[in-house]
Amino acid sequence: MTGRRPIPDRSPQHLYGKSRRDQTIRLYNKFVDGYIRASTLINRHDVVSKEGPEHSLVLVVRERRVEAHDDNVVSLVLASPDGSDLPPWRPGAHLDLQLPSGRRRQYSLCGDPENRSTYRIGVRRIPDGNGGSVEIHDTLPIGSTLEVKGPRNGFGFAVPGYGSPSKRLHFVAGGIGITPILPMARLAQQLNLDWSMTYTGRSRDSLPFLDEVESFGDRVTVRTDDAHGLPVAKDLLADVAEHTAVYCCGPTPLVSGLLEELRGAVDIEFHFERFSAPPVVDGVEFEVSLARTGEVVTVPADRTALDVIRERRPNIAYSCQQGFCRTCIVHVLEGQPEHRDNILLDEDRERGEMLVCVSRSNGGRLTLDI
Ligand code: FES
Incomplete structure (x- = not known):
C-alpha cells in the first residue's frame, strides 16, 4: 500500500462494526470440519447496515442502457421525481425493488456513492427464473416509477488501513456479480490501495460493465470460459497471499469453490455474496x-x-x-x-x-x- 489518503465522509464500514447480515468469514487453520456455519463465522458481528434508517422511496427510471454485448444485462439509473438527493450508501449496498407485479427483488448498487442524485443497478435477464428480471427488462421503460426500499448493506466492505487488518484486496466477480464489486474497486483505486481483481464469465460478450472494469488496467484479469476453459478456484485466487481480504460475488458454485480452496488458509479474510440459495447442509427431515x-x-x-x-x-x-x-x-x-x-x-x-x-x-x- 502506498500513501494513505483521508477517508471519504461516507467511510467504509469497519470490519468490527458490521451487521449481523454480513456474511464475512475469516478462515484460520483451525477451520472446523463441516460446512460454513455459524461456528466458523469468526468475524460475524452485531450489525446491521450502516446505511442508516430504512427508506421507502418512489423513484423514476431516468436512463436504461444495455451493459453486456449479448443484450442480457441492462442498467437502470434511478432518481427521485423531483431531483432531490437520495439517501447515502456504501459499496456492497443493495436496493429492494417492489415491482409492479408485487414481486420484491434485491439489486446491488453499482454506481458511484458520491453521486447523491442517482442510483444505478444492473439486471441480468434470467428467462427461466422467477420472473423478476424479465419484468424489469420488459416493463420498466425510461420514465416509469417504482417503489424502492433501502439502501441496505448485507455485503459490507472493510478497507485495509481503515478498519480491516488485511494489507491488500482481491476481488472475484462472476458475471453480474460485478455489480457490488465495482464500487468497492473504485474506492480501492481512489484510496490508492494494493488491489487486484479477477472477472470471470462465459464470454466477453456476456460480461456487463466490461469497459468500466477494464479501465482499471492491469489490476484486472478477465477470464472467460470460452477462451480459458472453466475456472478452478486456484485460477481465481492467483494473487491471494497472507493478509489479503478477498471479496467475491457470483453464482453459488463459484463461491463454494473459493470457500473450499481457502479452507485452512492462514490470515485471509473471505467476504462473499452469492446470487442464489446455498445448498442445505446438515439438514434433517x-x-x-x-x-x-x-x-x-x-x-x-x-x-x-x-x-x-x-x-x-x-x-x-x-x-x-x-x-x-x-x-x-x-x-x-x-x-x-x-x-x-x-x-x-x-x-x-x-x-x-x-x-x-x-x-x-x-x-x-x-x-x-x-
Ligand atoms: S430472507 Fe430473503 S427470502 Fe427469506
Whole structure:
C-alpha cells in the first residue's frame, strides 16, 4: 500500500462494526470440519447496515442502457421525481425493488456513492427464473416509477488501513456479480490501495460493465470460459497471499469453490455474496403444518421449507432465499425452529418469527401461521 489518503465522509464500514447480515468469514487453520456455519463465522458481528434508517422511496427510471454485448444485462439509473438527493450508501449496498407485479427483488448498487442524485443497478435477464428480471427488462421503460426500499448493506466492505487488518484486496466477480464489486474497486483505486481483481464469465460478450472494469488496467484479469476453459478456484485466487481480504460475488458454485480452496488458509479474510440459495447442509427431515388450512408437508433433509411450502402456497412472499432480506418471514405457532439466518434479532426469534428460506427444524414439527 502506498500513501494513505483521508477517508471519504461516507467511510467504509469497519470490519468490527458490521451487521449481523454480513456474511464475512475469516478462515484460520483451525477451520472446523463441516460446512460454513455459524461456528466458523469468526468475524460475524452485531450489525446491521450502516446505511442508516430504512427508506421507502418512489423513484423514476431516468436512463436504461444495455451493459453486456449479448443484450442480457441492462442498467437502470434511478432518481427521485423531483431531483432531490437520495439517501447515502456504501459499496456492497443493495436496493429492494417492489415491482409492479408485487414481486420484491434485491439489486446491488453499482454506481458511484458520491453521486447523491442517482442510483444505478444492473439486471441480468434470467428467462427461466422467477420472473423478476424479465419484468424489469420488459416493463420498466425510461420514465416509469417504482417503489424502492433501502439502501441496505448485507455485503459490507472493510478497507485495509481503515478498519480491516488485511494489507491488500482481491476481488472475484462472476458475471453480474460485478455489480457490488465495482464500487468497492473504485474506492480501492481512489484510496490508492494494493488491489487486484479477477472477472470471470462465459464470454466477453456476456460480461456487463466490461469497459468500466477494464479501465482499471492491469489490476484486472478477465477470464472467460470460452477462451480459458472453466475456472478452478486456484485460477481465481492467483494473487491471494497472507493478509489479503478477498471479496467475491457470483453464482453459488463459484463461491463454494473459493470457500473450499481457502479452507485452512492462514490470515485471509473471505467476504462473499452469492446470487442464489446455498445448498442445505446438515439438514434433517421435518414436518410443517400450515395452520390456516391444516395441511402438513414434509421438508426433506436437502430442501428448504420455503421450497416445499411454495408447492402448496405459490404466492408466499420471498426474494433473496439466503436469509438476509426478511421477505419470507413467518410466525411460528408451535414447535422449535433451528434458526439459520443472520438477520433476525433475539427479540424477533422470541416473538416466534422465522425465515423459512434458510431456517428449519431439528426434526420436530413446526406449525406456521400461513
Ligand atoms: S427470502 Fe430473503 S430472507 Fe427469506
